[in-house]
Each structure stands twice: as C-alpha cells, then as structure tokens.
Amino acid sequence: MSEVDVRPRRAAVELALASHPGPTVAVTLFAAAMALGAGAPARTATLVTLAVLAGQLSIGWSNDWVDAARDAAVGRTDKPVGAGRLPVRAVRAAAWAAAAACVVLSATLGWRAGLLNVATVASAWSYNVRLKSSAWSWAPFAFSFGLLPMVVALALPGAPAASWWAVAGGALLGVGAHLANVLPDLEDDEGTGVRGAGHRLGRTxxxxLATGTLLAATLLVVVAPAGRPTPAAVAALVGAAVLAVTGTLVALRATRSRLPFAAAIAVAAVDVVLLVASDWVV
Structure with missing residues (x-):
C-alpha cells in the first residue's frame, strides 16, 4: 500500500480520536435510547440521533482545537492535535462543519426541539471557549445535559415536554460527569492557566461532589416517578452508588486515572435505562 493511501486513512483515525469518541458516542446513544424508549417513529429517532451526533462531534472537535496549545504544552499524547499528529486547521474545519450540520439537522426536529438542541450545543461551545477557566465551568454541563431530555421530548409527535425530574436528573448528571472528567487533569490544567470549578474545589x-451529584441524579430518577420504586430500580440505585463511590476512591489514589469519568458515564447509562423504563414524557 502506498504512502498516499495510508495518510488519509491515518488522518481520519486521528480526526475520530480528536472528537472525544467516548462521550460523543455515549451521549448520542443516550439520546437515541430516550427517543426509541418514548415511542418515537423511526424517522424521528434517526433525526434526533443524527442531530445530537453532529452537535457532539462539533463539541469534541472544538475542544481539541481551542485547547491545542495547552495540550501541547503539557504533552498530552492522547490528543492528536496537541501531539502534532493532526493540524489545527483540520480539526477547526471539522468543528465548524459539524456545527453547521447540527443546525441543519436540528431544524428537521421542529422549531422547538431544534432551537433547544442548538442552544445545548452552543452552551457546550461556551465551555470550550470561555467558561472552562471560570468558577462557572459546571453551568454549561448542567444546561446541556439537563435539556437533552427536553430536546428528545419536543421532537416527538405533538411536541410533549420532559418531566421536571428528567431535566433535573440530567443537569445533575452533567455536573457530576464534568467534575469526574477534570480530575485527571487538575494539575496540568492549572499549569496552563485553567481554573474551573473543580480546580477551585481541589481534588477531594x-x-x-462528583459522587454526590451522580448519586442525587440516580436517586431522583428512582424516587420521583409516580408509584413505588421497583426492586430493579432500587438495585440500579445500589449499582450506581457502587460505581460512583469507586470512581471517587480511585480519583483520590490514582490521580491520573480516567476511571472516575468512565464510572460517571456508566452511572449515566444506568440513569438512562431507568428513565426509558419510566413515564418521563408529560
């Protein structure tokens, strides 16, 4: 195989890695599961999935574009742009292209859901561009994750709403995931001038707080729906507690570990399953 054949393929792999594939895939699957669980027609579920995916790609790529210099300064080998394996112009172009696709795809969801989806993506961009280094670093996560259930609900036929506890649970999950995600990078971030909420609170x-917000989100999804919690829901709450506490213990001992964020994503997956099994659309 010639070098000309290899380079585009390598660039495509690096571009995929720069999109933050873990959270991008997770959030997209969560949106798809909520849409299908709420009985969305196949076309609606597909459009919701694609609109959310485009938005998540734009968020991930814009993050690596904005942070390129900081990632290079601390030697982040897991970041293709910061490591010099992908030019900044490529990821910047990809971020804008995905943002444009998100706007177009969001428009197919109806004006309410579409406008709200674009707002959640714009909120996440505000974190990448500005709020990451402020005491308000948690706010875009609360806003964007909290309103994701509302985006899905409003895209359904008749444009119903999401229940208050689905919105509140999503907001709490967003904050918990954000706090868990910054733990491995606290020292590197501070060295490059980033002082978000997590940096100001310190590692402990x-x-x-990450554990508390994740558990509060799960507890809300278990106890807020009408009726008594099922044994399966209680078991899910216990499982989420084990995951969240394990993440905290690891974060305090292995400061560079990415396990706390993986645990937060797992808790979010548990909560989405609980949400889908409940009557969260009103």
Missing amino acids: GTSV
Whole structure:
C-alpha cells in the first residue's frame, strides 16, 4: 500500500480520536435510547440521533482545537492535535462543519426541539471557549445535559415536554460527569492557566461532589416517578452508588486515572435505562 493511501486513512483515525469518541458516542446513544424508549417513529429517532451526533462531534472537535496549545504544552499524547499528529486547521474545519450540520439537522426536529438542541450545543461551545477557566465551568454541563431530555421530548409527535425530574436528573448528571472528567487533569490544567470549578474545589472536594451529584441524579430518577420504586430500580440505585463511590476512591489514589469519568458515564447509562423504563414524557 502506498504512502498516499495510508495518510488519509491515518488522518481520519486521528480526526475520530480528536472528537472525544467516548462521550460523543455515549451521549448520542443516550439520546437515541430516550427517543426509541418514548415511542418515537423511526424517522424521528434517526433525526434526533443524527442531530445530537453532529452537535457532539462539533463539541469534541472544538475542544481539541481551542485547547491545542495547552495540550501541547503539557504533552498530552492522547490528543492528536496537541501531539502534532493532526493540524489545527483540520480539526477547526471539522468543528465548524459539524456545527453547521447540527443546525441543519436540528431544524428537521421542529422549531422547538431544534432551537433547544442548538442552544445545548452552543452552551457546550461556551465551555470550550470561555467558561472552562471560570468558577462557572459546571453551568454549561448542567444546561446541556439537563435539556437533552427536553430536546428528545419536543421532537416527538405533538411536541410533549420532559418531566421536571428528567431535566433535573440530567443537569445533575452533567455536573457530576464534568467534575469526574477534570480530575485527571487538575494539575496540568492549572499549569496552563485553567481554573474551573473543580480546580477551585481541589481534588477531594471535586471527587466528593462528583459522587454526590451522580448519586442525587440516580436517586431522583428512582424516587420521583409516580408509584413505588421497583426492586430493579432500587438495585440500579445500589449499582450506581457502587460505581460512583469507586470512581471517587480511585480519583483520590490514582490521580491520573480516567476511571472516575468512565464510572460517571456508566452511572449515566444506568440513569438512562431507568428513565426509558419510566413515564418521563408529560
């Protein structure tokens, strides 16, 4: 195989890695599961999935574009742009292209859902561009994750709403995931001038608050729906507690570990399953 054949393929792989594939895939699957679980027609579920995917790709690529210099300064080998394996112009172009696709796809969901989806993506961009280095770093996560259930609900036929506890649970999950995600990079971030909420709280405070918000989200999804919680829901709550506490213990001992964020994503997956099994659309 010639070098000309290899380079585009390698660039495509690096571009995929720069999109933050873990959270991008997870959030997209969560949106798809909520849409299908709420009985969305196949066309609606597909459009919701594609609109959310485009938005998540734009968020991931814009993050690596904006952070390129900082990632290079601390030697982040897991970041293709910061490591010099992908030019900044490529990821910047990809971020804008995905953002444009998100706007177009969001428009197919109806004006309410579409406008709200674009707002959640714009909120996430505000974190990448500005709020990451402020005490308000948690706010875009609360806003964007909290309103994701509302985006899905409004895209359904008749444009119903999401229940208050689905919105509140999503907001809490967003904050918990954000705090868990910054734990491995606290020292590197501070060295490059980034001082978000997690950096101001310190490792112990951030770890404990991440666990608390993740557990609060799960508890809300278990107890807020009408009727008594099922044994399966209680078991899911216990499982989520084990995951969240394990993440905290790891964060306090292995400061570079990405396990706390993986645990947060797992808790979010548990919560989405609980949400889909409940009557969350009103």
